[in-house]
Amino acid sequence: MNKYSVSKSAVKTAIARLGLTKTQAQNVLPKYAQGAAFVWSLDSTSGSQAVYDNYNERVRLVITENGTVLDVFPIDYALQSPHNLSEEVCQSLKESTKKTLIAKRDEIHRKWCEAELAFHENSYEIAKVRFGLIDANIEEAAALSSRLADLCADNKELHQDRSALRKERTELERALVPYI
Known part of the structure; x- marks a missing residue:
């Protein structure tokens, strides 16, 4: 903090x-x-x-x-008083802010979708390696265990990335509420 x-x-x-x-x-x-x-x-x-x-x-x-x-x-300081800005300027400001927030939200949503896909692809690889460990001999098991450790570390990073993107998207959606 x-x-x-x-x-x-x-x-x-x-x-x-x-x-x-x-x-x-x-x-x-x-x-x-x-x-x-x-x-x-x-x-x-x-x-x-x-x-x-x-x-x-x-x-x-x-x-x-x-x-x-x-x-x-x-x-909404600039929008609080009619003396600060004309109605036309207020509406223009609200619309441009809304469009900007929507564009930023959509960009973050796309990144989140990509991170979500990468996370699930990596999870699939983890499942395949674990399945391979069932019938593996000692040498193969050592190599697969090493591969599994790497995949799990990658999965942790991917999970953190997608969680951060989801949080950012949620904050942008909350910021949009006053403009909708």
């Missing part, structure tokens, strides 16, 4: 934008960062920064590479 710190400006913006007290902001912002999902990277002169969304709390955070929360605002 990453350790997050909070900048003074993030505390001030949390007070103004989220209606928190100073103490609440200092305590809650690291928790928001813990539950946040990566959205996109920002290039800046002060180092690497990225935007993260905490969908449960409906906040967007700007976090540095070293784990400092620099800024915070509601996910």
